[in-house]
C-alpha cells in the first residue's frame with residue numbers, strides 16, 4: 001500500500017504516539033518533465049509537480065490529512081472551513097473518511113462546478129455565503145473560536161505543516177532544490193508551506209540549495225502585488241479569487257528570504273498557459289494552477305533562465321472546472337451518423353494518406 005504523507009515524512013511532522021496515521025493515498029505526486037514549455041522559456045530543465053493527482057484532486061489533501069489527524073488526536077468531532085472549492089472538497093473527503101461532522105462555507109457563484117459536485121457528493125453541511133471568500137473565512141474564524149469545531153483552513157498550523165511535504169518530495173526527486181519554484185498565490189498558504197519545507201530540508205542538510213520562490217496572483221485579485229486588500233477580487237481563476245490573503249506576511253517573508261518575486265498575470269496569460277499545458281504537455285490543470293506556468297512564461301521575458309532548473313506547481317486538476325474547459329474550445333464538434341462512410345468522409349486526410357505527421361501547430 002502506498003504511504004501517505006504522515007507515514008512518509010513522519011519524523012519531520014508533529015506526529016505523536018496518539019496521532020492517527022490516516023491516509024487516503026495523498027502525496028508522492030508525479031514530477032513530470034516538460035516536453036514543450038521548457039524550450040519556450042529557455043531553461044535547462046522544467047518540471048511540473050502534479051498536485052491534481054491527490055485523492056480529492058488538489059494539493060489541499062497534504063495539509064488536510066495532517067489537520068484532520070490532529071483534530072482527531074485532540075478529540076474534535078467536527079471540522080469547518082471557508083473555501084473557493086478545493087479546501088472544502090478536501091475537508092469533506094477526509095471528514096467523510098474519518099466520520100467527522102464537516103461544515104463548509106463557499107462564496108456564492110464563485111465555486112467551479114467540479115468542486116461543487118465534490119462537495120455535494122461527500123455530503124458535508126454546505127453553506128453558501130452571499131459574499132466573498134474573505135468574508136466567509138472571517139465568519140469561520142469567529143465561529144470556530146466560539147464553538148467546539150476545528151478550523152481546517154490554512155490558518156490551522158497543521159495545514160501548512162502537511163503541505164510542506166510537497167517541497168520535500170521535489171528535493172527527494174531532483175536530488176536538490178530547483179533554482180526557481182513557480183506557484184500560484186491565493187490565500188498564500190501554499191507558498192509559505194513550500195518555503196518552510198525547502199528551508200527545513202536545507203537546515204537538515206538534505207538539500208544544498210534553496211529555490212527562489214516565484215508566486216503569481218491573478219491581476220484582478222493581486223492584493224500582495226498592489227500592497228493593499230481588494231474588496232471585490234475578480235479573475236477567471238476562481239480558486240485564487242482572494243482579496244485579503246491570510247498568510248500575506250509569511251508570503252512576503254518567503255519572497256524576501258529566497259530572493260524571489262510575487263507578481264501578477266492577466267486572465268489572458270492564465271488562459272493561454274492553461275491551453276498550452278493541456279495541448280502541448282497533456283496536462284489538464286485548473287486555471288489557478290496555470291498561473292504558475294503563466295508566471296514562468298512572463299518571467300522568462302524578463303530574465304534569462306538559461307541553465308536553470310525550474311519547477312511549476314500544478315495545484316489542481318482541470319476536471320475541477322469543466323465549464324471553463326468547454327467555454328475555451330475554439331473548434332466546433334463534428335457530428336456524424338453512426339456509419340463508416342460518414343467517418344471516412346470526415347477523416348478525409350487519413351483516408352487519402354495526406355495526414356501530416358508530427359506535432360500539431
Ligand code: F0G
Nearest residue numbers: 083084086087186187188189190315316
Ligand atoms: N491553486 C488552487 C487550485 C487552489 O485551490 C488554491 C487555493 C491555490 C492555488 C492558492 O493556494 O491559497 O495556499 O495561496 N484554494 C483555496 C481553497 C483558497 O479554498 O480551496 P493558497
